Amino acid sequence: MRLVLTDSLFQAADDLEVLGLLHRALGRRCYLAVRSPQADAYLRWHQALTPARREAWDRQLEWTLRDGAVHRIRSVEVVADGFCDWTASPVRLTAAEATRLVDLPFYILLENSRYDRAFLLALAPPAHRPLLERLEAEGRIVFRGVGGLNELRLVVEQQIAPRAERRLSHWALFDSDAAAPGLASADAISVSETCQAADVPFHMLERRAIENYVPTGALYDWADAGYRTAKARRHLLSALFSLTPAQRHHFHFKSGFSAAPTQQEQELYADVPSAIRATLENGISGAEIGRLFHNDLRGRIRAQVDKEGAGAELAPSLARLMELLRVPHG
Structure with a gap:
């Protein structure tokens, strides 16, 4: 998130709120930007900073410019006081509310x-x-x-x-x-x-x-994970991969085909042979399939998803x- 600081913040009697936002930017909790970097109030404030603070401040602004040139970052406009406007574009917040926002998880x-x-x-x-x-x-x-x-x-x-x-x-x-x-x-x-x-x-x-997104390789890894169950599981996967992509993407892994299908379901699975229906009628161990993402070892599923x-x-x-x-x- 990028906090765009308005002129009013640099016209305030003290700069504790601005320095508080700098502290949070240094802690990598937000980006900082200045709406009017040539305004007299900002230039006077900037010049009055200690050398160490000025260096830290300028470094944060440079970081914002650098990352903003590469990434889209949500901006929030920050004012010294007044009312927050959550419907504005960008959202307009007081410094106190902006501080609270970046502190929240x-x-x-x-x-x-x-x-x-x-x-x-x-x-x-x-x-x-x-x-x-x-x-x-x-x-x-x-x-x-x-x-x-x-x-x-x-x-x-x-x-x-x-x-x-x-x-x-x-x-x-x-x-x-x-x-x-x-x-x-x-x-x-x-x-x-x-x-x-x-x-x-x-x-x-x-x-x-989520079961319908498990990549092919991960499903076969699951099938081959147990010697005693490998043959039966591979038989299930053979039936599953005989379905079209649309049929696989909407197949109920946990319970199989619906006992009371809607018209759209009937049309989707109309061409599935009876032997395939019989094999898949009880699903494919959906609870275990869903856990594959959680049990991903060494990022293999991630690599397969990317592929x-x-x-x-x-x-x-x-x-x-x-x-x-x-x-x-x-």
Whole structure:
């Protein structure tokens, strides 16, 4: 996040708030920029800094210019006093509120904090992963599992929507539970509508669930992991990969084909041979498949995801997330 400091901050009787923001920038919690670097008030303030502070200040501004030329960074305008305007573009905050914002952790809302977290990190572009992992290690981002779609909707509706300041500190990722392309479940649609109404950025998966993103190589690694089960598991995978990509992307790994399919499901799987249906009727150990992202050893799944391009779907949403999260990352 980039804090753009306005003239009023440099006209104040003291500069404690500005120096507080400098301290946070030095701690790599935010970027700093000056809206009017040639204004008399700013030039006088800058000249009055001690040499050490001036050097630290200038270094932060240079870092902002350098990274801003390469990355998109969300800007927030900072004023000395007055009212915060969360609807402005960019958002306008007092120095006190901006300080509070950069001190807060950023929450990534998930249905399951372990498996969905691992999934997100696996599908994140390689350029984003180090920053995400660093921010998590520092306690700057928190992967918050809420326990399902309905709970996620309630969290956004009851805890985030009433507090405008939380819209810059939350992002959500959730399954579509789509039984066919473009056929998200009613619960998933409700969550997306609630997020939109609250102005909370989010990504709803296009495929059914995270299991539907496990790369081919990882599935065969899972099949071959146990000597006694390898033959049966490979038989399941052979049936799975006889399906078309669209059929695989919406297949229910945990329970197989629906007992009461919708018309769209019937049309999607109309050409599946009866032998394949029989093999896949109970699914493919969905609980274990979903854990593969969490149990990824030495980053093999990440490498396979990168090779297959499975993360392309999330790239635009993650780019918007990184606009909010981006901080100096030397």
